[in-house]
Amino acid sequence: MKWTEASVVPVRVFSTDEVSDLVRRDGAAVLTGVPDERTALSAGLRSLGTKGVRIGRQIEATQRNEAAQARAVAEQPSDDKGRKRAFTLATERMPPHNDGYAFGDFAPDHLFLWCERPAAVGGDSFLVDTSRLLDLFAADPDNADMIPFCWNVAVDHSEPNYPQDRLQPLVRLTPRGRFQGRYHPYLSAADGPTRERDRTFVRRWEHAVLSARDHGPMFRLEAGDLLCIDNYRMLHGRDSHNDPRRRLCAIWGWSTDAVSLPEGALDINDPWAAAASSTGA
Ligand SMILES: [Fe+2]
Secondary structure: OHHHHHEOOOEEEOOHHHHHHHHHHHOEEEEOOOOOHHHHHHHHHHHOHHHEEEEEEEEEEOHHHHHHHHHHHHHOOOOOOOOOOOOOOOOOOOOOEOOOHHHHHHOOOEEEEEEEEOOOOEOOEEEEEHHHHHHHHHOOHHHOOHHHHHHHOOEEOOEOOEOOOOOEOOEEEOOOOOEEEOOOOOOEEOOOOOHHHHHHHHHHHHHHHHHHHHHOOOEOOOOOOEEEEEOOOEEEEEOOEOOOOOEEEEEEEEEOOOOEEEOOOOOOOOHHHHHOOEEEO
16 A cells, blocks of 8 residues: 555654754654643744744644534534535544645644643544655556646635635645645535546545555654644644543644734634735745
């Protein structure tokens, strides 16, 4: 299964100084021995070096929030394609994704996942390197047509009920020269005469991503681990678990490399917050 070669187990290090180089090289690293969220925030910002602009906690991933989130999903109307935004239960394996994908160019270019308490059983993490996926497509004569599609054909990155104003390709080089490869479960072909053809390409991208997740190695975050991720290049997620005491904080970081820097907090339940606050970074 060649797609597993895109599945990454990050190197574990003890010093923030080593994180930046590893994230640049491998797309991710684990900083160990981070005792609390405050230290996680400062370590994350320090790892961005002089490029660091902003860092902050985005979400606390615990099962305690599940009921409210599930209710919000159930109450939303279907979008014009008949879709609803789904919610992944703790007992389900998460779809691979870049964090903040709903916010398009405002998504953070760096992500930090601080593990305060792992699940007693399960809940292991996975990472998929989209840059490596592209290399694997390029090396396969049967998939050669994926390369021009991924770079050049714009698709719809919107979540249901949260439309983005611009179509964009699956991968790109950002204005500041960063590689960006994206996936989330709502990617869809753009409307138009090539829609059916484009859908087959999006499905092949999805197949490769999910194969890397399902057949590649996973790794366990222990208490005090800070998983530092290039959120433009890497997809992440966790395996299923059933431990209500698991606690992990998602911290979003923007550097001067980010395509756009939102002025305020990003909230999926407030569609206009991000759109109203655009500044280039
Ligand atoms: Fe996430």
